Amino acid sequence: MFSVCVIGTGNVAYHFSKIILENKNLKLSQVIGRKKELDFEFKLNINYNNNLNSIADADLYLICVSDVTIKEISKKIKDKSNSVIAHCSGSTNINVLKNHKNFGVIYPLQTLTKKKKIDFYKTPLLIEANNRNSFKKINFFSKSICNQVIKCNSDERAYVHVSAVFCNNFVNYMNFISQKILESKKIDPKIILPLVSETANKLVQLRPIEAQTGPAIRKDMVTIKKHLHLLENSDFFYLYKILTNSILKNTDELQE
Amino acid sequence: MFSVCVIGTGNVAYHFSKIILENKNLKLSQVIGRKKELDFEFKLNINYNNNLNSIADADLYLICVSDVTIKEISKKIKDKSNSVIAHCSGSTNINVLKNHKNFGVIYPLQTLTKKKKIDFYKTPLLIEANNRNSFKKINFFSKSICNQVIKCNSDERAYVHVSAVFCNNFVNYMNFISQKILESKKIDPKIILPLVSETANKLVQLRPIEAQTGPAIRKDMVTIKKHLHLLENSDFFYLYKILTNSILKNTDELQE
Missing domain, CATH: 3.40.50.720 (NAD(P)-binding Rossmann-like Domain)
Incomplete structure (x- = not known):
């Protein structure tokens, strides 16, 4: 054996x-x-x-x-x-x-x-x-x-590993932030779980490019400003801004 | 009726x-x-x-x-x-x-x-x-x-909405990047899907704090440097760095 x-x-x-x-x-x-x-x-x-x-x-x-x-x-x-x-x-x-x-x-x-x-x-x-x-x-x-x-091969695998950091480690961290924001307002973080599951379910059926929604992809500057205002005193203000700008930059390719 | x-x-x-x-x-x-x-x-x-x-x-x-x-x-x-x-x-x-x-x-x-x-x-x-x-x-x-x-109420709902941006819009964008990296090496982006599903499944059972893995949370600077080197000419070099630094900063609370 x-x-x-x-x-x-x-x-x-x-x-x-x-x-x-x-x-x-x-x-x-x-x-x-x-x-x-x-x-x-x-x-x-x-x-x-x-x-x-x-x-x-x-x-x-x-x-x-x-x-x-x-x-x-x-x-x-x-x-x-x-x-x-x-x-x-x-x-x-x-x-x-x-x-x-x-x-x-x-x-x-x-x-x-x-x-x-x-x-x-x-x-x-x-x-x-x-x-x-x-x-x-x-x-x-x-x-x-x-x-x-x-x-x-080893070169390809290294890129797969970086890719996994984005879709696992960083995704998990986005959820850490998401729940932190809810906890800061004493809202039960469990209410977000159906959205977490559906976000992943969608990715199995649609390409991320088709599944992308939200204020950044819509170039909805009114909502983005509101969100930045809410995060003003938070550790995550800067991350929201950077990620939103990155989506805005890629908006031509990503389309709702 | x-x-x-x-x-x-x-x-x-x-x-x-x-x-x-x-x-x-x-x-x-x-x-x-x-x-x-x-x-x-x-x-x-x-x-x-x-x-x-x-x-x-x-x-x-x-x-x-x-x-x-x-x-x-x-x-x-x-x-x-x-x-x-x-x-x-x-x-x-x-x-x-x-x-x-x-x-x-x-x-x-x-x-x-x-x-x-x-x-x-x-x-x-x-x-x-x-x-x-x-x-x-x-x-x-x-x-x-x-x-x-x-x-x-409206104030709480606004925070829930920001929270949803992190766990949905930004998560989806992390997956967009993840698949972009695979495509850049001509690797089928579908190979990442079991990881995408399990990342969400974990979040239903564990808190993000318990589910966090990867080089940043381990303070594994060797791997982080390797990854940054691979992304050197990519749009996503900067995002990898910012997100990793943010996880490192929160490392005392997040524990593998």
Whole structure:
């Protein structure tokens, strides 16, 4: 059976471990981390070890650690026959693993936290490999756990990662601000949730260019002024202004 | 039967008309607009008239026109016994209708376009009225078509509207940028959609403060620098920087 060793105990490690355990064609040989014990959420039926020097044999070593430690951690893994070493980082070049014989990348394009269940099978996996053998293994593994496996080189993946920062991190931050504004007026921030969901639903059906609404795209300077007035003493006055100006600038392309 | 006259032929007018037609306790007495004919999507079984001077009697006149024309349009409506006149704007004060006897506001907190079906029943309606009679009618109508009717004065509503700009208009714009970046590398923008959906799903279960991830919240300056380098010649370099700095500034409160 195809065996996988997961290195790391964070959100990405957790979700990979879970989906491997659920798959009949895969074996989770080990999870390796620095912690003495795994987090509560992670307490699956797992062979856990916190000594990087006692890594068990596996067909695939999946490095799910912070970007800056990938290289250092990978040095602890000894190449064994046809085993492949892969990292899961969006913005890290495949060549960080070039001291190995077989290496590659499996980047899950999704926001993963232990607290939140997810259909991992629908998470796009962006894969890259240094040779045919590595590709074969990485591709087999990825297709076993996911129905959207996409070949993607390190340069492309870096742009995908920036793109994800805009549509996830910055989107989440926009919602942080949105709820802050409601809280400042003692309004229940939950009233905004149907709008949050529908905003995303729309993006699945329409292109952002078709879905864009609001005062900026309408060049509705009266409303924009009203809004800036309301935000006058807020941390977010400046952001509202910058974002509105950016939409106004792109207005020729964006059309309501 | 409680009769409603809808004034306007845009997105909000369309969705109100549709839900009124579907409701057995309500009667859509008329739709009034400037256009000669209604749009294709709007071609419901409707009594349409493009002459504002021949408005039929109704219990409620729903003004669904652009903010700047609400006042002018409302003057064309003559008060009839207990009829109520309401506008549907987020950022317009109730008093714009003060020349009438009975007036109020019914603001649907949702992004509405004709192209996109929606469960209007779950759209929060923020209502306000100038007196008991107006409130009674506006409340009856709103509760007939929606299960989340919220009393909200003009000042609060203005803040809700700004909040909606952040979590809808600006979120959509973040997605516009995200897809632009992918297109610039000839990557199919559809690969980002599972992330877009999950970003919103998370916000329904977690507070934005708990859901925030990414290089800014981690103070991961290495990745931030990489991203800025990739965006160097892009229109969005500056926005990435400003948004990242804003998240960094709020980092003490936001915690991964």
